[in-house]
Each structure stands twice: as structure tokens, then as C-alpha cells.
Amino acid sequence: MAEQGYRLTIVPVKPSEIPSEELLLSLGKELLASSGSWKAGKTFHKKVKTYWSAKDTDQGAPWHSRVSEHTPEEATFDQLWDKLGKDKAINEKEFIPDIHKVTKVKDLSPNASIWTLHYKFPPPVSPRVFTVLQVTYLEDASPRSGYVISLPIDLSEDAELAKLEEKGVRGRYVSVERLSELENGNIEWRMATSSTPGGSIPTFIVESTMAGKIAEDVPHFLKWLQSLPPSTS
Numbered sequence: 001m002a003e004q005g006y007r008l009t010i011v012p013v014k015p016s017e018i019p020s021e022e023l024l025l026s027l028g029k030e031l032l033a034s035s036g037s038w039k040a041g042k043t044f045h046k047k048v049k050t051y052w053s054a055k056d057t058d059q060g061a062p063w064h065s066r067v068s069e070h071t072p073e074e075a076t077f078d079q080l081w082d083k084l085g086k087d088k089a090i091n092e093k094e095f096i097p098d099i100h101k102v103t104k105v106k107d108l109s110p111n112a113s114i115w116t117l118h119y120k121f122p123p124p125v126s127p128r129v130f131t132v133l134q135v136t137y138l139e140d141a142s143p144r145s146g147y148v149i150s151l152p153i154d155l156s157e158d159a160e161l162a163k164l165e166e167k168g169v170r171g172r173y174v175s176v177e178r179l180s181e182l183e184n185g186n187i188e189w190r191m192a193t194s195s196t197p198g199g200s201i202p203t204f205i206v207e208s209t210m211a212g213k214i215a216e217d218v219p220h221f222l223k224w225l226q227s228l229p230p231s232t233s
Contacts, residue, residue, distance in 0.1 A: 010061050010172040010194050012152035015161065018133060021112055025137050028149040028176035035065045035192045044215035052211070064210045065192040068218050069182070075225055077187050080179050081146045083225060085136045088148055089115040095224035096217060100127070105155070105164050111136050114153055118166035127168035128197055131155060143181035150175045169199040189218065 006019050008027050013019070038051035041064075053063045070080075083091045093099040098119045105114040116131040132150045139145045152172040155162040173195035180188045193214060197206060 008149075008151060008174050008176070008194075010152055010174050010196055012131075012154040012172055013133075014154050014157045015106070015114065016157060018108070018112075018153075021109065021135050021137070024135050024149045024151070025147060028147055028178075031063075031176050031192055032178055032190055035063075035190070038063070038065060041211045042215075044212060045219050048215040048218045050211040050215055061194045061196050062207065063192055063194045064214055065190065066211075066214050066218070067188065067190045070187045070189060070222075072185060072187075074222060075187070077144055077146075077179060077181055079225060080187060080189065081138065083221075084177065084179065085138060085146045085148060088134055088136075089117055089132075092117070095220045097220075101166060103164050103166075105131065105153075105161050108133070114155075114161070116155075116165045118168060119171075125201070126199060127166070128171040128199075129166050129168040130171045130173055131165060132173070143183070144179075145181070146179045148175075148177040169197070171198040172196055 006023065006027070008024075008031055035051060035053070038053040041050035041052055043049050048066050048068045051065045051067070053065075089102045089104070093102045098121055099117055100120040101118040103116050103118075105116055107113045112133060112135045114131065114133050116129060119128040119130070121127070131153045133153050135147075135149045137147045137149075139147075151174045155165060173193055175191060175193035175195075177189070177191040180190070182188055191214065195210075
């Protein structure tokens with residue numbers, strides 16, 4: 001695809017049109033830098049701060065972000081990156097209750113893979129399918145930072161790949177996550193996302209619950225991480 005003018009949005013791209021990993025990382029860094037000036041929302045679970053922005057509403061959805069800071073006693077940088085920067089979709093199934101099934105569609109490079117995630121919700125909400133490219137990048141110089149960029153993918157041009165998707169209403173999300181080592185020895189976990197669940201769920205309901213939904217992933221993840229045997233966490 002013509003990369004000039006490409007933006008991170010919920011508009012899906014086809015596998016043949018995926019931007020370069022370098023461009024996605026650059027755009028991800030720009031997005032997180034801009035999130036520092038977004039409007040403050042509620043603080044959840046005593047430490048998860050949320051923010052929002054109407055940025056890119058012409059592309060279908062506002063942006064939301066969350067920021068939390070963690071001591072090494074809660075989780076080290078290596079522990080966090082091992083579960084969020086590697087096979088993230090598989091690990092998400094373990095700590096996000098709504099994810100029913102995860103399938104790797106295709107590896108594109110050592111740092112980029114296409115995944116499809118199947119969500120099940122209590123009735124009357126229908127199952128949702130989110131198919132995304134996930135690109136990871138670790139800046140290993142001290143202080144370290146690790147990035148995970150996810151963007152929606154449309155598999156319709158490849159019948160074989162499309163067969164790997166589960167049945168359900170197609171949702172879309174784009175997100176950028178960053179783990180950063182801080183001067184005080186803690187780790188900052190920052191995430192920004194824009195999404196739509198698809199279907200007929202009213203937008204005002206989705207937007208009014210978004211901050212709480214993205215915030216609850218933090219305690220869910222930490223509880224799961226701390227439940228793992230020492231050799232795997």
C-alpha cells in the first residue's frame with residue numbers, strides 16, 4: 001500500500017497492504033506521545049489512570065488510554081515483556097475472561113504475526129471476532145522499552161487464511177502498548193486503543209464503559225502472572 005499518509009485507525013488493512021514494521025513503530029510512538037495531553041478520566045483499582053481523546057473520530061471511534069506503574073515486587077520488566085511481548089494473544093486468553101479462542105493465522109516476520117481472537121459474551125450479546133496484526137519491538141538499551149502494536153486485518157483477499165476465523169460479528173481494534181523502565185526502578189505500562197465491537201451495540205454504551213474495560217485488564221493480568229509457577233513467570 002502507499003504508506004504515505006497512513007494512520008493508526010480501526011479501518012482494517014489487507015495482508016497485502018500491511019505497512020512496514022518501522023512505520024508502525026514510529027506511528028505507535030507518536031500516538032503514545034500525544035496521549036500525554038489527552039483528557040483525564042477516572043482512576044480504577046487505585047492505580048490505573050485512564051484518558052481519552054476524540055482524535056480520529058472521522059475514522060469511526062475515539063481513543064482511550066490507560067497508564068499504570070508497577071514495582072518489581074509486582075512484576076519485573078522481563079516478566080511483563082515475556083507475557084505481553086511474546087505470544088500476546090495466547091496469553092490474553094488466559095487473563096481476559098471474554099476471550100474464548102485464539103488462533104495464529106500467519107507469521108509474517110520474527111516480530112509480526114496475524115492472530116484471530118474469538119470473544120464470547122453473556123446473552124444477548126453475540127460472539128465477536130477480532131483479527132489483528134501484532135508487531136512487537138524491544139529497545140534493549142537501558143532504560144528498556146518494549147512496544148506491541150496491534151491493528152485490524154481484513155482477510156477477505158485470502159480464502160485460506162479467512163478459513164481460520166471463527167464465526168461471529170466482526171469487531172475491530174487498534175492499540176499500542178509500551179512497557180518502560182523508570183528511574184525509580186518501577187515499570188510503566190501504557191496503552192492506547194480505539195475500537196468498535198461491530199453489530200448493533202449503541203456507541204454511547206461502548207464508549208461509556210471503555211475506560212473501565214481497559215483498566216480491568218491490568219489487575220486481571222497481574223493476578224494471572226502471579227499465579228504462574230516461578231519458572232514460567
